[in-house]
Amino acid sequence: MLSKRHRASLMALTISAGFGIGTIAAEELPKFEELDKNDDGRLSLEEAKEDPDIAARFALADHDRNGYLTREEFNLRAQH
Ligand SMILES: [Ca+2]
Numbered sequence: 001m002l003s004k005r006h007r008a009s010l011m012a013l014t015i016s017a018g019f020g021i022g023t024i025a026a027e028e029l030p031k032f033e034e035l036d037k038n039d040d041g042r043l044s045l046e047e048a049k050e051d052p053d054i055a056a057r058f059a060l061a062d063h064d065r066n067g068y069l070t071r072e073e074f075n076l077r078a079q080h
């Protein structure tokens, strides 16, 4: 029998597996505000590392290559 903790991690696994094959549901994306730890209105690479998916796309999403993602750049990233 699975513990509650096991169920939770299984569910997380299912969700992250879904990310690879399906479309990404907007509500499952981490919010800009959640990642912007210092509330300066932009994400540094350090902040983006909280989410491996975002960290992996950071360079792509950073259109002006200033080393930060603005909210606009962050939102565009979700469409890639
Ligand atoms: Ca920030």
Ligand SMILES: [Ca+2]
Pocket: 062, 063, 064, 065, 066, 067, 068, 069, 070, 073
């Ligand atoms: Ca930028």
